[in-house]
Amino acid sequence: MNTIHRWLASVKKQVMDADLVVIGNExxxxxxxxxxxxYGYLRSLQEPKRVVVPILDIPRxxxxxxxxxxxxxxxxxxxxEDLVFRDEIAVDALAERARLVLVDHNRPGVHFQLFQVAGIIDHHHDEGEYPQADPRLIEPVGSTATLVGREFLASGLTVDQDLALLLVGTILLDTVNLEERAGRVTGTDREVANRLLPLIQQDRQQLFTAIRQAKFNLLGLSTHDLLRRDYKEYGFAHLRxxxxxxxxxxQTWWAMDTNLLKGMEEFASQRGVDIFLSMNNSSIPVFTRELIIxxxxxxxxxxxxxxxxxxxLVLLPLGLPENAQHRSGFRMYQQQNVKFSRKKLQPLLTEFFKQY
Ligand SMILES: [Mn+2]
Structure with a gap:
């Protein structure tokens, strides 16, 4: 039986032979x-002779x-590992042979400007470009996945459990679990979601909660990811x-990664900075800030x-955890004045290094 898994594994090997590239927004x-x-999977089922490749417009x-x-x-x-990312392929070379289907946007992003646009499926404001695109399906629904789901259901092709889960999970996240009050859901979203939900094994509320929690949960991220997630660099006098x-x-971070100081050291040296700061904040139970230098x-x-x-700033020194006490150059503080964000700290640092 054909499945989206088998299809993804096979297209991965034929990327540079693509006739059609399906791309989401940046x-x-x-x-x-x-x-x-x-949607790439749907097109490949409908046109088996074509090589259709979905590409993610981010580095892996x-x-x-x-x-x-x-x-x-x-x-x-x-x-x-079966997915294809922008940084793994010669995008410009691909533009010479493949045409583009835009999903979840209706004007190509900076890396995909050279392509001819063959189709659009989207729920954003219609910018009126590419009148020739086929399909050209732009409707103000809660989720593009609703439009793709509707196409799939109308095609008469089998929608198996995994496919239904991908589509309906996305619709639930985008429409805040189909809640009217959130103001995102439309009749079309509800209709498509209600046809997909019986195809999955999971409870709707549980699925929605799990996806939403994952979206705002940082616990699965490595120290390296937490550090680069929101990172900025400054030049102060001759120092970076x-x-x-x-x-x-x-405390939470340490529980996740007892080697986090080593991770910080590595991160700082990769970026080639002289001074590295981590400004930590937590809202549980009350808003607090910590500063690691x-x-x-x-x-x-x-x-x-x-x-x-x-x-x-009012800094209260904190002891380093036992397994990190031998590490030199680290200081940890509780930042008593929580109003100082990075934006406000920066001018103070500029001032300090002027006279340093
Ligand atoms: Mn969207």
């Missing part, structure tokens, strides 16, 4: 990813920051300073902390 959220692979390394996507793909038995903002307390200049570090404390 944010590569759940809707874009699921719609591109499911960025997928693991999207935990809702990782979760639903795993639930549906999709192997991440990197600052990560991490929405997690050190990695700087090999111990004297400078003491001066910096004094300076920050004099300027309202």
């Amino acid at each position: 944010a590569a959220d759940l809707d874009s990813i699921v719609s591109s692979i499911t 390394a960025d997928l693991d920051l999207r935990l809702d996507v990782v979760y639903l793909l795993r639930e549906a038995g999709i192997k991440v 300073c990197g600052i990560s903002s991490v929405p997690m307390s050190m 990695l700087w090999s200049d111990v004297e400078g570090e003491v001066k910096l902390c004094n300076w920050l404390s004099r300027n309202e």
Whole structure:
């Protein structure tokens, strides 16, 4: 029997022979990813002689920051290694032979400008381009997955459990579990979701909760991912300073990764920064902030902390956990004044390094 899994594994080997590339938008959220692979699968079933390839418009390394996507793909038995990412292929060479189907957007992103647009399936505002596209299906529904699901159901082809799960899981996330109050759901979303739901084994509420929790759960991310998820770099005098903002307390982080200081050191050295800061915040039980400083200049570090404390930051030193006490250059503080975000800290640092 043909399945989306077998199809994905086979297209992976024929990427550069593609006739049709199906691409979601650059944010590569759940809707874009699921719609591109499911619509690509539909077209391949309808036109078996064509090579249809869905491509994700992000580097492969960025997928693991999207935990809702990782979760639903795993639930549906999709192997991440079978997917094709933008950074793994010669996009411009592919544009010479393949045409593009846009899903979840209706104007190509920066990396796919050279392609001829053959089709559009989308739920965003219609920018009026590509009148010749076929299909040209742009409707203001809650999720592009609704439109793909409707096409699948109308095709008479089999919609198996895994395929139904991908589509309906995405519709539920995008429409906030089909809730009227959230103002996202339309009659079409409800209709398609209600035809797909009987095909899956899972309870609707549980599925929605699991996907939504995954989306906002950082626990599955590695230290490296948490550090690069929201990272900025600054130049202060002759020094380079990197600052990560991490929405997690050190205590929670430590429970996940006892080697996290080593991870920070590696991250800082990869980025080639002299000073590395991690600004951690947590909302449970109340909003708190912590500041971790990695700087090999111990004297400078003491001066910096004094300076920050004099300027309202109010830093309370925290001891390093036992297994990290031998690591040099690290200081951990509780930041008593929680109003100082990275945006507000930056001018203070600029000021400090001017006279340092
Ligand atoms: Mn969408």
